[in-house]
Amino acid sequence: MEKDFITTLREHGLQVTYQRLAIxxxxxxxKEHPSAESIYQQVRKRFPMISLGTVYKTLERFSEAxxxxxxxxxxxxxxxxxxxxxxxxFVCLHCQMIKDLEDPAFDMNIPMPxxxxxxxxxxxxxxxxxxxxxRKRQ
Amino acid sequence: MEKDFITTLREHGLQVTYQRLAIxxxxxxxKEHPSAESIYQQVRKRFPMISLGTVYKTLERFSEAxxxxxxxxxxxxxxxxxxxxxxxxFVCLHCQMIKDLEDPAFDMNIPMPxxxxxxxxxxxxxxxxxxxxxRKRQ
DNA sequence: ATTCTTGCAAACGGTTTGCACATAC
DNA sequence: GTATGTGCAAACCGTTTGCAAGAAT
Numbered sequence: 001m002e003k004d005f006i007t008t009l010r011e012h013g014l015q016v017t018y019q020r021l022a023i024x025x026x027x028x029x030x031k032e033h034p035s036a037e038s039i040y041q042q043v044r045k046r047f048p049m050i051s052l053g054t055v056y057k058t059l060e061r062f063s064e065a066x067x068x069x070x071x072x073x074x075x076x077x078x079x080x081x082x083x084x085x086x087x088x089x090f091v092c093l094h095c096q097m098i099k100d101l102e103d104p105a106f107d108m109n110i111p112m113p114x115x116x117x118x119x120x121x122x123x124x125x126x127x128x129x130x131x132x133x134x135r136k137r138q
Numbered sequence: 139m140e141k142d143f144i145t146t147l148r149e150h151g152l153q154v155t156y157q158r159l160a161i162x163x164x165x166x167x168x169k170e171h172p173s174a175e176s177i178y179q180q181v182r183k184r185f186p187m188i189s190l191g192t193v194y195k196t197l198e199r200f201s202e203a204x205x206x207x208x209x210x211x212x213x214x215x216x217x218x219x220x221x222x223x224x225x226x227x228f229v230c231l232h233c234q235m236i237k238d239l240e241d242p243a244f245d246m247n248i249p250m251p252x253x254x255x256x257x258x259x260x261x262x263x264x265x266x267x268x269x270x271x272x273r274k275r276q
Numbered sequence: 277a278t279t280c281t282t283g284c285a286a287a288c289g290g291t292t293t294g295c296a297c298a299t300a301c
Numbered sequence: 302g303t304a305t306g307t308g309c310a311a312a313c314c315g316t317t318t319g320c321a322a323g324a325a326t
Contacts, residue, residue, distance in 0.1 A: 015280055015325050024220070033217040033227075033236035037315080051283045056316065058281090059218055071217040071227060071236060071262075078290085079173055079209040080197055082166040089171075089209060090256060098171035098209060099256075117270035118228055118237075124209075124264045132255035153300050153305055175290080189308045194291060196306090216315080 012065040019043075019050055023058050024067070033071055090127045094134035101127065150203040157181075157188055161196050162205070171209055228265045232272035239265065 005024055009016050026042045027034065034042070040055045062068040079098055088101035143162055147154050164180040165172065172180070178193045200206040217236055226239035 017281065017325075019282070027218055027220045031238065033219050035217055035315090039218070049283080052315095053284075053317080054282055059216075060317095063218070069219040069221065071219050078197075079171045080165055080177070080201070081171050081207040081209050082162070083207065090258075093259060100169065117273065118265075119268045119273050120228075120265050121231060121267040123266070126262045126264070127256075127258050128261070129259040130257045135255065135257050155299075155306065157307070173290090187308080191292080191309075192307055198292095199306095 008067060012067070014061060014065065019047065019054055020058055020062075022047055022050070023055060024062065027068060086123065088125045088127065090129070090131075092131040092134055093128055094130055097131050097134075099131070146205060150205070152199060152203065157185065157192055158196055158200075160185055160188070161193060162200065165206060224261065226263045226265065228267065228269075230269040230272055231266055232268055235269050235272075237269070 005021065006016050009020065014020070022043045023039060026039050032038070036055050036059055037052065039059070040050070040052045043050050043055065059068065059070075063070045081098075083100070090099045090101050091097070092099075143159065144154050147158065152158070160181045161177060164177050170176070174193050174197055175190065177197070178188070178190045181188055181193065197206065197208075201208045219236075221238070228237045228239050229235070230237075
């Protein structure tokens with residue numbers, strides 16, 4: 001994996017540093033979906049000199065390059081909706097516009113996959129991309 | 139609507155104040171999914187004395203009571219995932235644990251409903267609720 | 277040699293908190 | 302009269318930014 005990831009970094013024009021390898025490795029070896037702080041604590045065990053700022057910058061770069069996924073938040077600030085019925089949301093990655101999507105064909109009653117003690121309170125389906133306006137200006 | 143909402147507030151043991159009515163009304167009359175700040179600016183036109191803190195507290199109360207919906211963020215802090223393949227996420231509302239859900243029956247290739255100039259980059263399906271541990275302690 | 281990255285510390289900004297006063301019940 | 306809510310300001314905390322020193326190419 002190490003070798004492959006070095007290649008991947010180079011393919012994306014990213015320099016190879018031990019910090020980046022350590023950060024990716026920490027993320028790769030867990031299913032916890034850790035926060036930046038948590039990854040920082042993990043990596044610090046081996047490299048006490050690393051800084052939290054580097055972890056943030058690195059995760060941002062990886063995320064931009066599509067090497068990792070930022071699970072949340074979907075927008076920088078909280079947004080509210082008076083409509084509490086389940087429906088789809090589209091979030092523009094550029095202007096942060098949120099639009100309700102109607103699709104009668106889409107079944108919001110997604111069956112909870114093997115519930116196994118997990119109690120589902122609500123579900124949210126989000127589409128991310130670019131709205132017509134922001135699409136033009138790219 | 140005003141009358142019904144007053145009833146709804148009382149049903150949830152919430153006192154009726156003109157601030158709460160104004161905040162709900164501002165949210166109810168838009169499809170913009172506004173932020174707290176944006177709602178504050180709107181309400182301020184009619185009630186210049188209202189404070190941003192009150193807007194935050196009120197939205198939190200409404201959200202807890204299920205009168206409105208907090209669209210995002212799903213967790214307070216950003217969380218990362220080395221797995222970039224589309225998959226379902228479960229987020230525990232209590233401990234913030236995130237779990238990947240596998241469901242072969244669920245089609246992640248959700249068709250984009252009437253795309254109309256919206257360019258979809260990615261989609262995310264989130265389930266919120268309580269994990270087995272936190273469920274017990276409730 | 278040049279460009280990119282790191283570490284540090286300060287700044288930023290959305291959100292929360294504490295508390296005295298005011299309002300709803 | 303009591304419990305609840307408001308307004309204000311300060312605190313909080315996750316994240317970003319600026320910059321000089323260091324490392325990668």
